[in-house]
Amino acid sequence: MIPLTAFIAVVLSTSSMDQYSATVLNIDGNQYVIRFKINGDGSLQSMNVDKDAKSLVVILAPNHGNGTFSILLPRNVIDARGENKTDTNYIASVDGISQNPSEMNRSDAAREISVTFPKDARQIMITGTYVVP
Secondary structure, three states, X not given: OOOHHHHHHHHXXXXXXXXXXXXXXXXXXXXXXXXXXXXXXXXXXXXXXXXXXXXXEEEEOOOOOOEEEEEEEEOOOEEOEOOOOOEOOOEEEEOOEEEOOEEEEEXXXXXXXXXXXXXXOOEEEEEOOEEOO
16 A cells, blocks of 8 residues: 555656646555546546446546547556457447547556547546456
């Protein structure tokens, strides 16, 4: 477990460096820092994992306009890989409607994707082939 003071320092330094905000995803007693940004109108209400669907579920606050949700997906939290451990595409949906997320960057530790959302969208679901157990 990371001491709270150390955790806060990590969140502040990462979010100020690259314009991303940070939230803590609690999964089975473990905490994972997830970095994201919303361009346009909108704000994050909550984020959780659906283990059965191998998905990250993002809930946007109500009453907003169009925007783009970008997220750095840590591979130890969610990933999308094929049989040979090669990267495959994530599947995304906004309020149940399929979207093709754009992948901007990838590294051994994380992948960065973005999903556009329309006015008053509430849920963005990002599905891979693995989510943290």
